[in-house]
Amino acid sequence: MKVSRRSFLKISGAAITAGGLSLSLEQEKACAKTTKICFAKETVTICPYCAVGCGIIVQTRHGRVVNTEGDPDHPVNQGSLCSKGSSLYQITHHNKNRLTRPLYRAPGSSRWEEKSWDWVMDKIANNIKKTRDATFMERNILGQIVNRTEGIASVGSAAMDNEECYVYQKLLRSLGLVYIEHQARI
Amino acid sequence: MTNHWIDLRNSDCIMIMGSNAAENHPISFKWITKAMERGATLISVDPRFTRTSAKADIYAPLRSGTDIAFLGGMVKYILDKNLYFEEYTREYTNASFLINPGFKLPAENCGVFSGLKGTMTREGYINGKYDKTTWSFQKNPDGTPRKDKTLQHPDCVFQLLKKHFSRYSLDMVSDITGTPKDRLEQIYRAYSATGKPEKSGTVMYAMGWTQHTVGVQNIRTMAIIQLLLGNMGVAGGGVNALRGESNVQGSTDHCLLFHILPGYLKAPRASQPTLQSYNEKNTPETSDPMSANWWGNYPKYSASLMRAHYGLNTNLEEAYSYTPKLDDGKNYSWLTIFDEMYKGTIKGFFAWGQNPACSGANAGKIRQGLARLDWLVNVNIFDNETGSFWNGPGMEPKEIETEVFMLPCAASFEKEGSITNSGRWMQWRYKATEPPGEARPDGEIITGLFYRLKALYEEKGGKLPEAVTKLTWDYGFKLPGDKIRSFDAHFVAKEINGYFLKDVQIKGKLYKKGTLVPGFAYLQDDGSTSSVNWLYCNSYTEEGNMAARRDTSDPSGIGLYPRWSWCWPLNRRVLYNRASVDKDGQPWAMKKPVIWWSSETGWNGDVPDGGWKPLSAGSESRYPFIMKPDGYARIFGPGLTDGPFPEHYEPLECPVEKNLMSKQLVNPVIKRWDKEGVPDLDLRATFDSRYPIVCTTYRVSEHWQTGVMTRWQPWLLELQPEMFVEMSHDLADIRGIRNGDKVTVKSVRGEVAAVAIVTSRFKPFQISRNTTHQVGIPWHYGWRQPDPEKKEMRSANLLTPNIGDPNTMIPESKAFMVDVVKGGAK
């Protein structure tokens, strides 16, 4: 069986390297003219905005994004994208406004401090435990077993992957949170 | 969406109401355009003339918050003119069911249904609650519902429906909605033409319907229309909620919501101390052998979820005991969270990938609430108004004792995982690049927190430590010392699908311990299977990761693409598809069949809603609406808090003194936070000369939600750089405002600076022969970007009221009262 580039993608189920979006050999030759996506690695993703779920191709070279555009194979968008989807390039590492380090703001402080992950994660975990232990209710006023805390709440996140949503609620419910809400409510 | 995006192309009439698909779901127009090229009619109903309206064949304006009146008129039109799909209505809906003779309609009961208990005020009842005893079906001696298939019995749903909507005359509807009568008729005629078996009509709605105090009933009215016209389950039909965030469908399926657990299982209540009592309470029963009553499988799904959470570390009951219980009757939703936060009972808060300081109704109250927290964890890819609230306008950092953590996370293409689109397609995304700097995928942050908490509880103990320490969490390769630092989405995806936890023999086939469950029909209630979410069972099987499939073939010919990604449930692309065929299993619409029966090959086409034979097979068959206990779609819906039929009530804040339909002004069962004479942040100003203009909020194509991602992107900011308010020329003349002027929009709760767009796309409404003006504002803006140095809070939600729909508690951000004045704020 001849394995075309796209069917290979189906088989491997992973991103692979290819010469631009062009298909025939003749065009490969012409590809020398375009430098931007020539020999870039293509990774398929789904648009992070609305829930139409359009396919997007992210083209990278040496780990840097060189271009993003609609996935022509995707049956819903067939390569097209709206203004937001077309702008995906600007939320990549090229955007200097991206948050890149954990920030901490101490009580009463008027500035952010950059902290290490270990520091913030330890502090957050301790905060959670402190608040949970202080507000944990084994029974409610009626004496029914409830095993919950009303001292902590969570909102978000409809932008996370399914797998992350699941483990997030798993963690929150194991802690006894009942105030769990997200974008679907508003 | 009951159907999916591509299916729009199969429709003969597309009604876009309560959404603005051209702007907020632009790619949907690829398929709408295709339908229109085939000759479909596009209808746009919206308070303002949008980019959707610009493409519509028929446009009708309506005053925000009057959708039930508008659609109620259509129900009347369909019934008066006998345009309903008779066989479908009779056989597939509960139109033939007989209702308790004690049941009273609002017309004969002061504007409310029978059974209401509440406080009577001059606006009618407030803070009411229905006793639903009279909203019941009459039963036959064998326990099945009593039916009159002639639909003539005065107690039958059909006749009650007719009686109820007889009040929604063209004149009445036009007086309430402000829509010209000829336009109403034009739309009713066009849409009800889809009642023919071979025709299908679809509706696309979004927050324009949900963000109301009658949100659920808005959708119910349309569902009734769709059932009457036989548009459910068919290609080009359905009731299609256009979901606004990439994975709001998946995050809802996995239930990041207080009232449900993954798979739409009910959150346990305090009155259900054991798993057994929980299952008993939540498992519906049916006496009709032909009703599939799918929720009868509830105990299998709950047991499998408990196993997914705690694995074999606990038994099922123990796992259930660790799951937090809600107090019976209490609501723990969004508005409550921020009310409790404002009152100071909530100490710690996660705003994980969400920006409530801009997105929550009555955002002023939310911002005050944030300042009363002990700690706040904000995870995002950009700085935002929630994480930086302490530094925002009107805030004094020195006085705010909240500890704030702002954690950088990876963007969608910087990690691997699946998301579910509005059409329920679960699609796998791959990692293209590393996150910038030290940013990490959310999954890794969550995993990191879990292992720290587990260690803390193991070392130091605390309250109910087992709930945390016994949790299973094997989602990556283990480092020495059993530490798992990485987060591998495939491990989680497999857990979501579910495993056999021991060797199980099903229908003569042995499934070995540790293999993936092939589908939810295999799940067990004895703890021998695990599965997070029964709806996703079949998504990651021994055959591989179904969500990652990329086969572009479409053997169906109607755009189902069955081997592209995966769709819940069981890769079924059109829900309720058993209603798309007659009792012999032949499609109503032969040209666009979703499924069809053949005695040789069985069901063909899409994955049917259960593999039973067609209805004519009698006891070997099942009714098509398998999720309902009786198997029939509900025109009469006794499950809702605010009435089995929809009834028009005004928004909490409205420009009229009286509801023209009845003496009941607003929905009687909504939870009112405002208290007369109590000045706090929960304010309301209805029919108030200070706030005479109706206001609605919305989004534009170029930004997304609170703009937390898009406002930081120069290309998008270039397109829509500033907060604006759209208004008619008439209103602008009255207020002395010219196009492009700086103006202030004020409600009783706050004020926002904006640029005026004076446009003929807005026109004043004639409401009960009075001129009523309406303005509209987008809710994409805040203060953090652009122009952070101005420290000007430009969030539309500073104005919106904190009042929710009684069923969903979704705030009424779409209809409230404001004033607009020239000049900047303050």
Next chain:
Amino acid sequence: MNNRAKTSGHELIEVTNTFERLVHWLFAVSCILLFITGFGLMFQTLNMIAGFFGGYYPMKYVHNISGLVFVASGLFAVIVWFKEGTKFTVNDIEWLSRAGGYLWANRIVPESGRFNAGQKLYYLLKSVTWILMSITGLIIWFPFLFSRVMVSNSYWLHALGVAVLAGSVIIHIFLGTFGNPGSVQSMLGGKCTRAWVRLQHGRWLREYDSKQK
């Protein structure tokens, strides 16, 4: 300085002053540069001109800067020769009717003053085209200060100026050099022989001699 220089055999008479010559040459050099670069900009086939200037971009600047010199020196030229250049006499008509004796057989033409009628005509032509080329040139250079109609019309007007000037400048150069030997001296040092002056500007010579007495 004595006007009667007798040292070199021929008597030389100073016919132009230093300022006039300076103006002339500034004007002339800018004009020639403008011609060369202008032709380079008008004819893509003459791209060797751009090659000579190091490319089109520098050539554009040479054209623009030369243009400035052209505008400034042209202004002086117009002023300096205004009186003599615009004063036409009966003689001049006679001179013109005989085409200055250049084209027809008879070379007997009325005696000219310091400027003959041809030169006066040339002065006028230069003045008009100077105005035209300066204005259109500046508009083309700074188009954003003007209306679109003005700019787009400036292009062809500028070209019109070139068409008019190209031939006339060539003739001017020819007449000042090969066509009238000895003339070039009037712009190089400014001193011409008495014989030349008598031939070309007889009337002026008589006035000159009478002034010397």
Next chain:
Amino acid sequence: MNEKAMLVDVSNCTGCRGCQVACKSWNALPAEQTRNHGSYQNPQGLSPYTYTLIRFQEVDDGRGGVKWLFRNDKCFHCTDPGCMKACPVPGCIFKTPEGAVVIDPEKCIGCRYCYYTCPFNIPQYDEQTEKMSKCTLCHDRVANGLIPACAKTCPTGAILFGNREDMINKAYSRAQELGGTASVYGDRFLGGTHVMYVLTEPPGVYAKLPENPQISTGLVLWKEVLKPLSIASLIGGIGACFLYYIIKGPKRPEFEEGDKSGE
């Protein structure tokens, strides 16, 4: 036959502006600092950083309602391009085999002739780089078998790209289907453009869209008449002088008594 063309069917455009951003993304164009001027349209016009733009326009529908028109504005890529005619630099504005008219920024000297001679005012001058720029019809993509970024991203097929013949046929059948005032714009003038429209309203209704675009008489006069005339004038002048010199010879002064004082 590899002549291509783009067809903009305004009846299908929803004004989502995916094209505007896709263009910026592919061509690496920076965003502009804009303000809201009382309309959705932004930037206000084409610029060196905005090659394509949706123009938003509200017009009365004559029945008390409104029509909201969206027009994707960009270079028309004329077969007979005024800009190319006016450009002084050889090879700076060139036509590709597919029909795109492209400005080579390496060669551009920023004279702006192209802007003032374009019937649609398309090429834009960049103060920073002193270069002109405009839509390239993504000739780099087209040469590689891809379609232009705007056409690729357009959700509704309002921007189509393909063989020019096909596009023209499509345009006419679409205009006929739409009926009323719908018309095809662009196939006839300027030698036929490579960006064409199906317009729903008469062309005069659309802002910044000339009803009858043509190469200005001035440009024709300049390039067709005065340009040859000027070289003729130059050569004619030289020729005349040469002829005079060989026929009549120079006009030499005759020396008289007293002139030779030194001999």
